Amino acid sequence: xxxxxxxxxxxxxxxxxxxxxxxxxxxxxxxxxxxxxxxxxxxxxxxxxxxxxxxxxxxxxxxxxxxxxxxxxxxxxxxxxxxxxxxxxxxxxxxxxxxxxxxxxxxxxxxxxxxx
Amino acid sequence: xxxxxxxxxxxxxxxxxxxxxxxxxxxxxxxxxxxxxxxxxxxxxxxxxxxxxxxxxxxxxxxxxxxxxxxxxxxxxxxxxxxxxxxxxxxxxxxxxxxxxxxxxxxxxxxxx
Numbered sequence: 616x617x618x619x620x621x622x623x624x625x626x627x628x629x630x631x632x633x634x635x636x637x638x639x640x641x642x643x644x645x646x647x648x649x650x651x652x653x654x655x656x657x658x659x660x661x662x663x664x665x666x667x668x669x670x671x672x673x674x675x676x677x678x679x680x681x682x683x684x685x686x687x688x689x690x691x692x693x694x695x696x697x698x699x700x701x702x703x704x705x706x707x708x709x710x711x712x713x714x715x716x717x718x719x720x721x722x723x724x725x726x727x728x729x730x731x
Numbered sequence: 732x733x734x735x736x737x738x739x740x741x742x743x744x745x746x747x748x749x750x751x752x753x754x755x756x757x758x759x760x761x762x763x764x765x766x767x768x769x770x771x772x773x774x775x776x777x778x779x780x781x782x783x784x785x786x787x788x789x790x791x792x793x794x795x796x797x798x799x800x801x802x803x804x805x806x807x808x809x810x811x812x813x814x815x816x817x818x819x820x821x822x823x824x825x826x827x828x829x830x831x832x833x834x835x836x837x838x839x840x841x842x843x844x
Binding site: 619621648650655656658659660706708719720721722723724 | 737765767772773774775776777780822832833834835837
Protein backbone atom coordinates (compact mmCIF):
# COMPACT_ATOMS: atom_id res chain seq x y z
CA UNK A 616 0.00 0.00 0.00
CA UNK A 617 1.73 3.13 -1.22
CA UNK A 618 -0.83 5.54 0.21
CA UNK A 619 -0.64 7.80 3.24
CA UNK A 620 -0.58 5.60 6.32
CA UNK A 621 -1.92 6.76 9.64
CA UNK A 622 -1.94 4.93 12.93
CA UNK A 623 -3.59 4.23 15.15
CA UNK A 624 -6.93 4.36 13.36
CA UNK A 625 -8.72 4.64 16.69
CA UNK A 626 -7.31 5.90 19.96
CA UNK A 627 -9.07 6.25 23.29
CA UNK A 628 -7.54 8.36 26.03
CA UNK A 629 -8.66 9.61 29.42
CA UNK A 630 -8.49 13.27 30.24
CA UNK A 631 -4.97 14.31 31.11
CA UNK A 632 -3.24 11.57 29.14
CA UNK A 633 -1.10 12.04 26.06
CA UNK A 634 -2.09 11.12 22.52
CA UNK A 635 0.40 10.40 19.74
CA UNK A 636 -0.75 10.09 16.17
CA UNK A 637 1.57 8.92 13.43
CA UNK A 638 1.61 9.55 9.72
CA UNK A 639 3.79 8.10 7.01
CA UNK A 640 3.44 10.09 3.78
CA UNK A 641 3.20 8.58 0.36
CA UNK A 642 6.48 7.39 -1.07
CA UNK A 643 8.31 10.29 -2.62
CA UNK A 644 6.30 12.93 -0.77
CA UNK A 645 8.22 15.29 1.44
CA UNK A 646 5.39 17.55 2.58
CA UNK A 647 3.00 16.61 5.35
CA UNK A 648 -0.12 18.38 6.51
CA UNK A 649 -2.27 17.68 9.55
CA UNK A 650 -5.96 18.50 9.59
CA UNK A 651 -8.56 18.09 12.31
CA UNK A 652 -12.23 17.40 11.77
CA UNK A 653 -14.48 18.06 14.71
CA UNK A 654 -17.98 16.55 14.71
CA UNK A 655 -20.27 18.35 12.26
CA UNK A 656 -17.38 20.47 11.05
CA UNK A 657 -15.16 20.61 7.99
CA UNK A 658 -11.46 19.93 7.94
CA UNK A 659 -9.38 22.54 9.74
CA UNK A 660 -5.75 23.04 8.85
CA UNK A 661 -3.39 22.55 11.75
CA UNK A 662 0.21 22.36 10.60
CA UNK A 663 2.39 21.93 7.53
CA UNK A 664 5.76 20.25 7.80
CA UNK A 665 8.67 19.24 5.66
CA UNK A 666 11.40 16.93 6.85
CA UNK A 667 12.83 18.37 10.08
CA UNK A 668 11.03 21.67 9.54
CA UNK A 669 7.73 23.17 10.61
CA UNK A 670 6.72 25.43 7.75
CA UNK A 671 3.39 26.70 9.02
CA UNK A 672 1.75 25.94 12.35
CA UNK A 673 -0.80 28.73 12.27
CA UNK A 674 -3.65 26.28 12.79
CA UNK A 675 -2.20 24.58 15.83
CA UNK A 676 -3.58 25.37 19.28
CA UNK A 677 -0.93 27.28 21.21
CA UNK A 678 -0.76 24.85 24.08
CA UNK A 679 -0.59 21.08 24.41
CA UNK A 680 -0.25 20.40 20.67
CA UNK A 681 3.01 19.78 18.85
CA UNK A 682 4.06 18.18 15.59
CA UNK A 683 7.28 16.91 14.12
CA UNK A 684 8.49 15.27 10.94
CA UNK A 685 11.93 13.86 11.66
CA UNK A 686 14.55 13.00 9.08
CA UNK A 687 13.74 9.34 9.60
CA UNK A 688 10.37 7.94 10.48
CA UNK A 689 6.81 9.18 10.40
CA UNK A 690 5.38 12.55 11.21
CA UNK A 691 3.94 12.66 14.72
CA UNK A 692 1.15 14.82 16.07
CA UNK A 693 1.34 14.93 19.84
CA UNK A 694 -1.40 16.13 22.16
CA UNK A 695 -0.51 16.45 25.80
CA UNK A 696 -3.01 16.45 28.66
CA UNK A 697 -5.92 15.72 26.39
CA UNK A 698 -9.36 17.18 27.10
CA UNK A 699 -12.76 16.08 25.83
CA UNK A 700 -12.73 18.83 23.23
CA UNK A 701 -9.75 17.17 21.55
CA UNK A 702 -12.01 14.30 20.47
CA UNK A 703 -11.96 14.46 16.70
CA UNK A 704 -10.73 12.81 13.56
CA UNK A 705 -7.17 13.82 12.73
CA UNK A 706 -6.21 13.52 9.08
CA UNK A 707 -2.75 13.56 7.66
CA UNK A 708 -2.11 14.47 4.04
CA UNK A 709 0.99 14.57 1.91
CA UNK A 710 2.09 16.18 -1.32
CA UNK A 711 5.23 15.85 -3.39
CA UNK A 712 6.45 19.39 -3.99
CA UNK A 713 5.37 22.81 -2.89
CA UNK A 714 6.22 24.21 -6.27
CA UNK A 715 3.85 21.90 -8.02
CA UNK A 716 1.17 22.63 -5.54
CA UNK A 717 -2.11 22.75 -7.33
CA UNK A 718 -3.57 21.92 -4.00
CA UNK A 719 -4.02 18.23 -4.50
CA UNK A 720 -3.27 16.52 -1.26
CA UNK A 721 -3.36 12.80 -0.66
CA UNK A 722 -5.08 11.99 2.59
CA UNK A 723 -4.74 9.11 4.97
CA UNK A 724 -7.77 7.40 6.45
CA UNK A 725 -7.53 9.39 9.64
CA UNK A 726 -7.02 8.72 13.32
CA UNK A 727 -10.07 9.00 15.50
CA UNK A 728 -9.29 10.22 18.98
CA UNK A 729 -11.86 9.78 21.70
CA UNK A 730 -11.21 11.38 25.06
CA UNK A 731 -13.22 9.94 27.91
CA UNK B 732 -14.75 33.67 10.19
CA UNK B 733 -15.33 30.97 7.64
CA UNK B 734 -13.65 31.75 4.35
CA UNK B 735 -15.14 28.81 2.47
CA UNK B 736 -18.82 28.15 2.97
CA UNK B 737 -21.00 25.25 1.98
CA UNK B 738 -24.43 26.28 3.11
CA UNK B 739 -26.21 23.02 2.40
CA UNK B 740 -25.32 20.35 4.96
CA UNK B 741 -27.09 17.74 2.87
CA UNK B 742 -28.59 17.22 -0.56
CA UNK B 743 -30.78 14.41 -1.82
CA UNK B 744 -30.90 13.64 -5.55
CA UNK B 745 -32.52 10.89 -7.54
CA UNK B 746 -30.27 8.49 -9.38
CA UNK B 747 -29.71 9.58 -12.96
CA UNK B 748 -30.44 13.24 -12.27
CA UNK B 749 -27.97 16.08 -11.92
CA UNK B 750 -26.42 16.84 -8.53
CA UNK B 751 -25.33 20.43 -7.96
CA UNK B 752 -23.21 21.23 -4.94
CA UNK B 753 -22.49 24.84 -4.14
CA UNK B 754 -19.66 26.64 -2.45
CA UNK B 755 -19.03 30.31 -1.65
CA UNK B 756 -15.83 31.95 -0.57
CA UNK B 757 -14.84 35.30 0.84
CA UNK B 758 -11.08 35.50 0.34
CA UNK B 759 -10.28 37.05 -3.03
CA UNK B 760 -6.69 35.79 -2.69
CA UNK B 761 -7.77 32.20 -3.31
CA UNK B 762 -6.46 31.19 -6.70
CA UNK B 763 -7.18 27.48 -6.82
CA UNK B 764 -10.27 25.56 -5.85
CA UNK B 765 -10.73 21.87 -5.31
CA UNK B 766 -13.45 19.40 -4.52
CA UNK B 767 -12.82 16.42 -2.30
CA UNK B 768 -15.07 13.45 -1.75
CA UNK B 769 -15.21 11.58 1.52
CA UNK B 770 -16.80 8.27 2.43
CA UNK B 771 -17.44 7.40 6.10
CA UNK B 772 -14.36 6.19 7.97
CA UNK B 773 -12.11 7.08 5.04
CA UNK B 774 -9.89 10.02 4.25
CA UNK B 775 -10.95 12.62 1.67
CA UNK B 776 -9.99 11.90 -1.91
CA UNK B 777 -9.35 14.49 -4.55
CA UNK B 778 -12.08 14.79 -7.17
CA UNK B 779 -11.57 17.81 -9.41
CA UNK B 780 -10.02 21.26 -9.29
CA UNK B 781 -10.11 24.58 -11.08
CA UNK B 782 -7.71 27.46 -11.37
CA UNK B 783 -9.04 30.95 -10.80
CA UNK B 784 -8.12 31.87 -14.36
CA UNK B 785 -10.73 29.47 -15.68
CA UNK B 786 -14.47 29.35 -15.31
CA UNK B 787 -15.08 25.70 -16.06
CA UNK B 788 -13.30 22.38 -15.77
CA UNK B 789 -14.79 19.08 -16.80
CA UNK B 790 -13.75 15.53 -16.02
CA UNK B 791 -16.15 12.83 -17.06
CA UNK B 792 -19.38 13.14 -15.11
CA UNK B 793 -17.94 15.93 -12.97
CA UNK B 794 -17.83 19.60 -13.92
CA UNK B 795 -16.77 22.47 -11.72
CA UNK B 796 -17.89 26.01 -12.50
CA UNK B 797 -16.27 29.11 -11.07
CA UNK B 798 -17.87 32.55 -10.93
CA UNK B 799 -15.17 34.85 -9.60
CA UNK B 800 -17.28 37.97 -9.50
CA UNK B 801 -19.78 36.19 -7.29
CA UNK B 802 -17.08 34.29 -5.39
CA UNK B 803 -19.02 31.15 -6.04
CA UNK B 804 -18.25 27.74 -7.39
CA UNK B 805 -20.33 24.69 -7.99
CA UNK B 806 -19.80 21.02 -8.68
CA UNK B 807 -22.13 19.31 -11.13
CA UNK B 808 -22.41 15.55 -11.24
CA UNK B 809 -24.40 14.13 -14.10
CA UNK B 810 -25.78 11.57 -14.21
CA UNK B 811 -25.72 10.93 -10.48
CA UNK B 812 -24.96 7.36 -9.42
CA UNK B 813 -25.44 5.54 -6.09
CA UNK B 814 -21.66 5.45 -5.56
CA UNK B 815 -21.66 9.25 -5.56
CA UNK B 816 -23.30 9.25 -2.13
CA UNK B 817 -20.64 10.80 0.10
CA UNK B 818 -19.66 14.04 1.77
CA UNK B 819 -18.23 16.59 -0.64
CA UNK B 820 -15.82 19.21 0.60
CA UNK B 821 -15.04 22.40 -1.25
CA UNK B 822 -11.50 23.64 -0.63
CA UNK B 823 -9.49 26.67 -1.64
CA UNK B 824 -5.85 27.56 -1.86
CA UNK B 825 -3.85 30.78 -2.02
CA UNK B 826 -0.69 31.13 -4.07
CA UNK B 827 2.15 29.02 -2.75
CA UNK B 828 -0.11 26.79 -0.76
CA UNK B 829 2.02 27.08 2.36
CA UNK B 830 -1.04 27.56 4.52
CA UNK B 831 -2.66 24.39 3.36
CA UNK B 832 -6.13 24.07 2.00
CA UNK B 833 -9.08 25.90 3.53
CA UNK B 834 -12.07 23.59 3.61
CA UNK B 835 -15.79 24.15 3.79
CA UNK B 836 -17.89 22.12 6.22
CA UNK B 837 -19.02 19.72 3.55
CA UNK B 838 -22.28 18.71 1.91
CA UNK B 839 -23.62 15.22 2.38
CA UNK B 840 -24.92 14.05 -1.00
CA UNK B 841 -27.44 11.24 -0.93
CA UNK B 842 -28.34 9.57 -4.21
CA UNK B 843 -31.72 7.90 -4.04
CA UNK B 844 -32.60 4.97 -6.28
